[in-house]
Amino acid sequence: MAQIHAPGVYIEEATVAMHRIAAVPTSIAAFVGYTGQGITDQAIAIQGMLEFEREFGGLHADSPLSYAVSQFFANGGSHAWIVRVTDANGGRGGAEQLVGNEQDKSGLYALLACDQFNLLLIPETFDMLGGEEARVISAAVALCEAKRAFYIVDAPANRTLADISPWAHGISQSRNAVTYFPPVRVPDPNAAGQPRSLAPSGTLAGVYARTDSNHGVWKAPAGADAQLLGVVDLALALNDMQNGQINPQAINVLRTFPAFGHVAWGARTLKGSDAQADEYKYIPVRRLALFIEESLYRGTQWVVFEHSNEALWAQLRLSVGAFMLALFRQGAFQGKTPEQAYFVKCDEQNHSGQDRERGVVSINIGFAALKPGEFVMLNIQQMTIAAKV
Structure with a gap:
């Protein structure tokens, strides 16, 4: 307390007790799938492709996850969890192995041991052409809704412009999920640099991370700034009319423009069709809400x-x-x-x-x-x- 000796104005600084709330990260990506080597059914944190190569063996021809991780870091990602999943013989598993078991924390449930992840990617659904992806996507959506995370769904490679919308509406209408069309093509070092068609989730997760870093989670990861780095082509070139057919159905289109190159040209969740008119129609709105919820919950x-x-x-x-x-x-x-x-x-x-x-x-x-x-x-x-x- 200030010592008062004479008439006048005295100033004393007072400290106001306040619990400060820290902003949580927004673009930690979790990848689940097969890799060429590494510990199985355990989430391992990495911060770059060099760490991935050391822990999991780098790019592997039978590992869609490895290419997705490479694209994530190439497009601006910086932090990731990797869950390696195999069959009983150590080879690439199927839907059962990817989903795993919640009690023993195997498969995607290995992520329950993580403190936090924001984005979930399971690129192997891209290769599931007979409907088995439904089980994986359903479990992944439920996990993301429970963990306040966001799932970038990879549609099977045989989906077309005509059936991608009904497929997506049937697979999930979650506010915490999103899908993109068409697939991307990137140079494959394992095939002398020939283009390889990939599930787009790894590329888009990197775009999310780059957008969050440059602008904030409230900025849509779409438009001229949302360039798909490392992508040399798209599996299908869509025009404005075709774009207009599926965008109102909550399918985010990847486009190629002379001025911008390959970009993400949509920002809707799977709950984002015009007919539903949901308050979480748009990706940045939902991700901002998840960010606020998680920050306040922890804080x-x-x-x-x-x-x-x-x-x-x-x-x-x-x-x-x-x-x-x-x-x-x-x-x-x-x-x-x-x-x-x-x-x-x-x-x-x-x-x-x-x-x-x-x-x-x-x-x-x-x-x-x-x-x-x-x-x-x-x-x-x-x-x-x-x-x-």
Whole structure:
């Protein structure tokens, strides 16, 4: 406290206790599939192609995953988890091995041991031409919805312009999933540089990572900036009319333009068809919501040791409000003012007496993702020490 000896104005700095909420990563990619070597059914973290070559043997002709990983890093990716999956003889497995078992954390469930991943890729569904991909995609979608992750679905290679939309609608209509058409073609070092058709997920995951780094997760990974690096051709050249046939059906098209080269030319989730009119129609809106949810979930864990009362709610409003304000200043939301862009509500009105008895703390957050006045609603809950009202 300042020492007062004479009349005048005295200034004393006060420290306001606030739990700061850290922004979580947005583009850690998880790959599941066969590789030429390495530990099986265990998630291994890598940060570049050199590490992948050391741990898993590099590009392998029978490993779609290896080419997807290469494209991920070539397009801007920096962090990945690799889950190597094999059959009983150590060779490439099928849908059963890819899905694995949740109890023993095999197959894609090996990712349950990871602290966090944001993007999921299973490139081997590209080679599943008889319908067996449905089992893999269903399990992968469920895992992503549980882990607040985003699944880039690779359609089988035999899908055509005529049937890609009905296939996608039948396979999943998840807000946490997306698919692209047509496949990409890249030079294959294992075939003297001849073009090889690939599942596009690895390339697009790299584009997501590059876009997140340059602009933020709220920017659509599409358009002139979303160039598909390392791609020499697309399996099918689509024109504007063909693009217009499948884009409204939530199929994201890959296009080639003289001025831009090969680019991603769509940004819809599998819940993004015009007929559904879902609030998470667009990839950046859904990924921004997942980012906010995960950041707030992790950043409010301290609440579980507190009593649910006005003092706690005020701290939460301060912490969450500061986090949302920082995003607003970075351009994450629509609106000219914070009041137009987002709101944070955590007070007596959204805490009933029963909630307080049970120790439930609710934080209601809204943000203007599309245009001012249209709010995407989120609700974050934490369990605290049950408090008597």
